[in-house]
Amino acid sequence: DAGITQSPRHKVTETGTPVTLRCHQTENHRYMYWYRQDPGHGLRLIHYSYGVKDTDKGEVSDGYSVSRSKTEDFLLTLESATSSQTSVYFCAISERGLGAFFGQGTRLTVV
């Protein structure tokens, strides 16, 4: 299994609070991604990174920001959490873009 760890695995937070999710990899892969998975929508790309300090928006980036200061860490921040951001968040890594390896997910509930 690819070395990819997400933290926390579960989180409940209140509307309006900032939240940061962490993804850590030990594979030295260039590409890292954040997806969210919702019933009826499948997985949708939030942001991705193609190197240290190199990031770009995905399909559903509004309300989210990311940072990658080291190859191994990719942080996703919900600037002011809303109920619509209740979801399961997955981090993924890939090298050469030919197949991704996913973390176990973070279940986030915004109340």
Add this chain to the structure above:
Amino acid sequence: TQLLEQSPQFLSIQEGENLTVYCNSSSVFSSLQWYRQEPGEGPVLLVTVVTGGEVKKLKRLTFQFGDARKDSSLHITAAQPGDTGLYLCAGDLSSNTGKLIFGQGTTLQVKP
């Protein structure tokens, strides 16, 4: 915008039956990937197809990429209860940067 249509969304079959899952788009993909996901876990990569017309086999699973690289299928022969899970197709639109567009998934239940 859903660019990748996956069908069927749900499938319940008996052990030993064959099945096919389809993934269709109007877009051309540089690669098409299939994943399997168990409850509470992340998707796990099964296969990546890159060349139009390509066929790959993984034990009882056969994956095909359409000639025009717009569609793909997953065929399972003699399904077993251990095949139960969510199957996802995902297309890479952007020349191997790995930005994936996912289908909505097919939930497969194989009854003993």
